[in-house]
Amino acid sequence: MKISIQDLRYVLALAKTKHFGQAAKACFVTQPSLSNQLKHLETRLGAPLFERSRKHVMITDFGQQFVTKAKTILQQIDDLESLQDDPFTGNLKMGIFPTLAPYLLPKIMPKLIQKFPALRFIVSEEKTATLVQKLKDGELDCILAAEPLSDTQFTHQHMFTDSFFLAVYPSHPLASAPQITLQDLHHEPLLLLEEGHCMRDNALSVCALAGTPVHEDYRATSMETLRYMVAAKVGITLIPEIAIPRDTQTSAQSVIYIPFKDHRVQRHIGLYWRKQTSRKMVFEAVFASLKTSTLTK
Amino acid sequence: MKISIQDLRYVLALAKTKHFGQAAKACFVTQPSLSNQLKHLETRLGAPLFERSRKHVMITDFGQQFVTKAKTILQQIDDLESLQDDPFTGNLKMGIFPTLAPYLLPKIMPKLIQKFPALRFIVSEEKTATLVQKLKDGELDCILAAEPLSDTQFTHQHMFTDSFFLAVYPSHPLASAPQITLQDLHHEPLLLLEEGHCMRDNALSVCALAGTPVHEDYRATSMETLRYMVAAKVGITLIPEIAIPRDTQTSAQSVIYIPFKDHRVQRHIGLYWRKQTSRKMVFEAVFASLKTSTLTK
DNA sequence: TTATTTTCATAAGCTATTAATATCATTTTT
DNA sequence: AAAAATGATATTAATAGCTTATGAAAATAA
Structure with a gap:
C-alpha cells in the first residue's frame, strides 16, 4: 500500500x-x-x-x-x-607506477586536459601491486602498468615501449662505447631499486639474460636516487629512455647513457581497465590520445 | 514505462x-x-x-x-x-547516544508514552556520528546529542545540562573531599572511553582545561566498564550526574562521586531534527514534554 | 586440481494492480 | 421536465511486477 x-x-x-x-x-x-x-x-x-x-x-x-x-x-x-549519462564527464582516477609517472605525466597531461575538458584526471602514483588491487576494488578506473599483467579481470592496450639505457659515470670503462651488448655486462653488477618496483623486475631479468650478479647491498628507493648513485660512482644501472634528460650537454654530463644493441632490453607499458567497466569508450578514447602524445616525444 | x-x-x-x-x-x-x-x-x-x-x-x-x-x-x-491529518500518530524514530540512553530513557519514556498515546517511539542507541548520518538519511526522525552539533540541516533545542562528577575509589586521596577543582586534577590521569564516544571528547576537553594527561592504555567500551575499572582501582574518571546511582548507601560504596566547583565540567544535551521535516510540531511537543520530565528528576 | 558455494542473470508462469468499457445517480441547465 | 454534465461504481481486460526454478561464472574450500 x-x-x-x-x-x-x-x-x-x-x-x-x-x-x-x-x-x-x-x-x-x-x-x-x-x-x-x-x-x-x-x-x-x-x-x-x-x-x-x-x-x-x-x-x-x-x-x-x-x-x-x-x-x-x-x-x-x-x-x-532526464538525467543523462555523459561518460566523458566526472572524475577519472588513473594510477601510474613510480618509475614512470614523473617522466610521462608532463608529456601527456596537457594534451589530455585539452582533449577531455570535462574529465577531471586524478592521478595517483603507487607500486604496481597496489595499483592492481585498487583497480580491482574500483578505487582506480585505469592504470598504466608494465606488461604483462596476469589478471584476467582486466582489458589492456599496449601503449608504448621504453628502451633501457646503461647509465655509467664518465670514468667508467664502458663510458665511451657508442653502443653495448648484453655480453658487455658479464662482469658489471648493477644497482637496483628496492622490492616492489616493477623496474626492479625488469632489471633483474636483464641481469638473468646477461648472467650478471647484482649489488645486493644497495636498494634505491627511487630512480633519481639510482641516478645520483651512478653519478657518485657507487655503481652503474639501467635507466629507461623516457627518464633520460633531453638537454644532454655532453661536456658537463655526470652520467652517460649508452644504448643497447639488444632489443630485449626494454619495458612495455600498457593501459589497463576492468573488463566490466561501463566507461570502456572513455578509456579507449584516452588511450588513443595517450598513444599519439607519447609518440610525438 | x-x-x-x-x-x-x-x-x-x-x-x-x-x-x-x-x-x-x-x-x-x-x-x-x-x-x-x-x-x-x-x-x-x-x-x-x-x-x-x-x-x-x-x-x-x-x-x-x-x-x-x-x-x-x-x-x-x-x-x-507519513503526512497525516494528525501528526501525533505513527512511528517516531528517536536516536540517543550510548552514554546517555540507559540513564535517561527510564526517566522519560513513561511520560512520553502517557502524553502521546498514538505515537510509537522507536528508540535506537548509536554513537553520535551514526546518529547524525541516520538523521540526515531519514532513518531517524530526531536525535538527542551533545551540543554543539555543527550540521546546518538540523534545528535544535537545548534540553538539559548534565554535570560531571569525579569518580574515585574509597582509598583514593581525593575520596574524602566534599568538592574539587580542576587544579586538583593536575596530576591525576583519567580513564577514558574508546574513540567515537562524545563523552570521550567531553572528558578530553576537561583534561585540556586541567592540564592532565590521560591513561592511554585503557579505552573502555562503555560507561559501566569505566565504573568497574574505578571500583577495581585501575584509575579514576568522570561520570555524568545522570549516571550516578540514586540510592547512595555511603557505607557500602565502592565508587565515590565528587562534584566539581567549576561549572565548565558539564555536558549539554539537545534535541535535533531536520529543518525541512513536516512534523516540526511533534518534535516541539515532544521536546516540551522531555524538558519538564528531565527537570523533575 | 576438482568440488562446493556464492552470486547475479534468465525464463516461465502467476498475481495483483491499474486501466478501459459500460452504466448509474445526481445536479445543473435549458 | 428533458437533456446535459459530472462524478461514482461494477465488470472486464491489460500489464507490470513478483515468485519459483534454473543457469552460468567466479570465488572458495578440499
Missing part, C-alpha cells in the same frame, strides 16, 4: 483543473480510472484530499499540503528521468 | 549493500525481482547504474549521480506518506 508516482500526477492534475474529466485527459487515462485511484489514495492516507460537491471540486487543507510537497517531488522525478 | 518509486528503493538498497541478495532482502522481494527491475531501469535510462563483476558490485559515476538525487526524492516521498 504505497503511494505511486502516478498517484502524484493524478492529484496534481486534479488540483490544477478541479475537474475529474479534464484531469484524466491530461493524464491520458479515462475518468473512472482517475476517480478510482484517487479514492484508494485517500483511503490509504486516511483523509480526503478533495471535497467534491456535485458542481465544484475543492481541495482540502490537507490536500493542499499534499500538493505542495508532491509538486516538488514530481519536479525532481522529472529531473531524474 | 516510467521510473517508479520502487525502482528508487531498489537502487538505493543496492548502492548501500552492494549485494543483490541483501538489497533484495532489504526491499522484501526476491533477488531475481530486483535484478530484473534494475535491468529494465538501466535500459530505460540508457546507461548502467552499477558495474557487476561476479564478486563485486560497484556503482558507476552515473549511478552515483542517480543515487544522490534519488535519496532526496525518497526522503520526501516517505515524508509525504
Whole structure:
C-alpha cells in the first residue's frame, strides 16, 4: 500500500483543473480510472484530499499540503528521468607506477586536459601491486602498468615501449662505447631499486639474460636516487629512455647513457581497465590520445 | 514505462549493500525481482547504474549521480506518506547516544508514552556520528546529542545540562573531599572511553582545561566498564550526574562521586531534527514534554 | 586440481494492480 | 421536465511486477 508516482500526477492534475474529466485527459487515462485511484489514495492516507460537491471540486487543507510537497517531488522525478549519462564527464582516477609517472605525466597531461575538458584526471602514483588491487576494488578506473599483467579481470592496450639505457659515470670503462651488448655486462653488477618496483623486475631479468650478479647491498628507493648513485660512482644501472634528460650537454654530463644493441632490453607499458567497466569508450578514447602524445616525444 | 518509486528503493538498497541478495532482502522481494527491475531501469535510462563483476558490485559515476538525487526524492516521498491529518500518530524514530540512553530513557519514556498515546517511539542507541548520518538519511526522525552539533540541516533545542562528577575509589586521596577543582586534577590521569564516544571528547576537553594527561592504555567500551575499572582501582574518571546511582548507601560504596566547583565540567544535551521535516510540531511537543520530565528528576 | 558455494542473470508462469468499457445517480441547465 | 454534465461504481481486460526454478561464472574450500 504505497503511494505511486502516478498517484502524484493524478492529484496534481486534479488540483490544477478541479475537474475529474479534464484531469484524466491530461493524464491520458479515462475518468473512472482517475476517480478510482484517487479514492484508494485517500483511503490509504486516511483523509480526503478533495471535497467534491456535485458542481465544484475543492481541495482540502490537507490536500493542499499534499500538493505542495508532491509538486516538488514530481519536479525532481522529472529531473531524474532526464538525467543523462555523459561518460566523458566526472572524475577519472588513473594510477601510474613510480618509475614512470614523473617522466610521462608532463608529456601527456596537457594534451589530455585539452582533449577531455570535462574529465577531471586524478592521478595517483603507487607500486604496481597496489595499483592492481585498487583497480580491482574500483578505487582506480585505469592504470598504466608494465606488461604483462596476469589478471584476467582486466582489458589492456599496449601503449608504448621504453628502451633501457646503461647509465655509467664518465670514468667508467664502458663510458665511451657508442653502443653495448648484453655480453658487455658479464662482469658489471648493477644497482637496483628496492622490492616492489616493477623496474626492479625488469632489471633483474636483464641481469638473468646477461648472467650478471647484482649489488645486493644497495636498494634505491627511487630512480633519481639510482641516478645520483651512478653519478657518485657507487655503481652503474639501467635507466629507461623516457627518464633520460633531453638537454644532454655532453661536456658537463655526470652520467652517460649508452644504448643497447639488444632489443630485449626494454619495458612495455600498457593501459589497463576492468573488463566490466561501463566507461570502456572513455578509456579507449584516452588511450588513443595517450598513444599519439607519447609518440610525438 | 516510467521510473517508479520502487525502482528508487531498489537502487538505493543496492548502492548501500552492494549485494543483490541483501538489497533484495532489504526491499522484501526476491533477488531475481530486483535484478530484473534494475535491468529494465538501466535500459530505460540508457546507461548502467552499477558495474557487476561476479564478486563485486560497484556503482558507476552515473549511478552515483542517480543515487544522490534519488535519496532526496525518497526522503520526501516517505515524508509525504507519513503526512497525516494528525501528526501525533505513527512511528517516531528517536536516536540517543550510548552514554546517555540507559540513564535517561527510564526517566522519560513513561511520560512520553502517557502524553502521546498514538505515537510509537522507536528508540535506537548509536554513537553520535551514526546518529547524525541516520538523521540526515531519514532513518531517524530526531536525535538527542551533545551540543554543539555543527550540521546546518538540523534545528535544535537545548534540553538539559548534565554535570560531571569525579569518580574515585574509597582509598583514593581525593575520596574524602566534599568538592574539587580542576587544579586538583593536575596530576591525576583519567580513564577514558574508546574513540567515537562524545563523552570521550567531553572528558578530553576537561583534561585540556586541567592540564592532565590521560591513561592511554585503557579505552573502555562503555560507561559501566569505566565504573568497574574505578571500583577495581585501575584509575579514576568522570561520570555524568545522570549516571550516578540514586540510592547512595555511603557505607557500602565502592565508587565515590565528587562534584566539581567549576561549572565548565558539564555536558549539554539537545534535541535535533531536520529543518525541512513536516512534523516540526511533534518534535516541539515532544521536546516540551522531555524538558519538564528531565527537570523533575 | 576438482568440488562446493556464492552470486547475479534468465525464463516461465502467476498475481495483483491499474486501466478501459459500460452504466448509474445526481445536479445543473435549458 | 428533458437533456446535459459530472462524478461514482461494477465488470472486464491489460500489464507490470513478483515468485519459483534454473543457469552460468567466479570465488572458495578440499
